[in-house]
Amino acid sequence: MRVPFLDIPGQYKEVRHLIDPAIAEIMETGAYVLGKWNTQLETELAQRHGVKHGIALNSGTDALRIGMQAAGIGPGDEVITTAFTFVATVETIVQVGAVPVFVDVIENTFDIDPDLIEAAITPRTKAILPIHLFGQLCDMPAIMDIARRHNLMVLEDAAQAIVTSQDGVMAGGFGICAGVSFYVTKNLGAAGDGGLLLTNDDEVARRSKSLRVHGMGRERYYYDEIGYTSRMAELQAAVLCAKLTRLDAWNERRAEIAERYQAALADSSYGIPYIRPNNECTWHQYTVRHDDRDAIMAGLKEDGIDSAIYYPVPLHLHEPYAHFGGGAGSLPVTERVSKQCFSLPVGHHLSDEQADYVIQRLLARQSVTA
Ligand SMILES: Cc1ncc(COP(=O)(O)O)c(C=O)c1O
Structure with missing residues (x-):
């Protein structure tokens, strides 16, 4: 049996009746940027996340960079984060002139x-x-408590956490702002790049809207600050609005598959993910840990099952970021999980049979390698 990691064209097939006419209309009207689809996406997602503003941008990376800049983070500031993440989190801290810790x-x-x-x-x-x-x-709760006591801002990297909540509060409802990614493989993926900044802060929203068009102020060709080209194409916004109609159903199916994995692997030699009881998980990845990761992944490949490593080398061990960290051994848990972690297919495209096959092969492979 073949178990692919993703089925991007399958998502399109489910919503092509919405995407195709929207694309035709955009092409025919020539309204290619900052139009009605951008507005719809921003409004719907701000509402879903319970925040005042959604600002559609070119990528999740830009959402982080522009959010940081709009929140006033800049040269000399230190930003506390982790090295177990996609590079964009840390890259953008450096790009605004701040120092990742x-x-x-x-x-x-x-x-x-x-x-x-x-x-x-x-x-x-x-x-x-x-x-x-x-x-x-x-x-x-713990992070916000520390931030309050030390008078620090909190910015959320919500790239992998669209419509994801804790105690009923969605990502973006905690910090001054949050960056969401619509990269192709995300739970809500564009046909290319896209991102969204979520914020309750009027000033951050105003500055972000300006920064996405070169720092332009209220008047055309008058600039308040140095900005970027970071508009979202209407074509992308239309694709995202179409897929948004299916997002809850897709996430429900992800949860069913993840729960199947959780139950079947609970007593195995795999370290399974722990979901905090107050969290509503949307399972962007289903990631397990095992000391024999590489052998198990090679075995799964022979079995026709895709798997992937997020992330193989933590950022403090990459040359461009090494001087921000304390070298090998400085982040023991990060370094250990980077060697053990691998993610299994968990998309809504999977059948129960495929999920059960993944479980069966995982359990068989653990005894071979144990
Ligand atoms: C944790 C994390 N942060 C930031 C990003 C950057 O998002 P994008 O690829 O849309 O620029 C991503 C996604 O790729 C991500 O997974």
């Missing part, structure tokens, strides 16, 4: 360990940037 993660949730944050705070610390990895929110 890495703390370790929690082994079975892969996200920032709040118990380690306070020791990393210095007089230069301006913000904490938790990453809601793999579709569940970080321990936000």
Whole structure:
């Protein structure tokens, strides 16, 4: 049996009756940027997330960079985050002139360990940037408490956490702003790149809207600050609005498959993800840990099952970011899970039979390699 990691064309087939006419209309009218589809996407997602503003952008990376800049993070500021993330989290901290400060993660949730944050705070610390990895929110009560006590901002990397909540509060409802990604493989994926900044802060919203068009102010060709080209194409916004009609159903199916995995692997030698009881997980990835990861993944490949590693090498061990960290051994949990983790197919395209086959092969492979 073949178990692919993703089925992107399959998503299109489900909503092509919405996408095709929208694309034709955009092409015929020539309204290619900052039009009605952008507005619809921004409005619907701000509402879903319970925040005042949604600002559609070119990518999740831009949402983080523009959000940081709009929130006033800049040269000399330190931003506390983790090295177990996609590079964009840390790249954008550096791009706004700030300094990333890495703390370790929690082994079975892969996200920032709040118990380690306070020791990393210095007089230069301006913000904490938790990453809601793999579709569940970080321990936000603990993080917000630390931020309040030390007068720090919190910016959420919600790239992998669209419509994902904790205690009923959606990503973006905790910090000053949050960046969402619509990269192709995300739970809500564009036909290319796209991102969204979510914020309750009117000033951050105003500055972000200006920064996405070169820092232009209210008047055309008059500039308030140095900005970017970061508009979302109407074609992308239309694709996203179409897929948004199916997102809840797709996420429900992801949860069914993940629960199947959780139950079947609970007593195995795999370290399974821990979902905080107050979290509604949207399972962007289903990620397990095993000391024999590479052999198991090779075996799964022979079995026709795709798997992938997010992320094989933590950022403090990459040359461009090494000088921000303390070198090998400085983040023991991060370094260990990077060697153990691998993600299994969990998309809504999977049948029960395919999920059961993945489980059966995983269990068989563990005894071979044990
Ligand atoms: C954790 C994380 N942060 C940031 C990003 C950047 O998003 P994008 O690829 O849309 O620029 C991604 C997605 O790729 C991500 O997974």
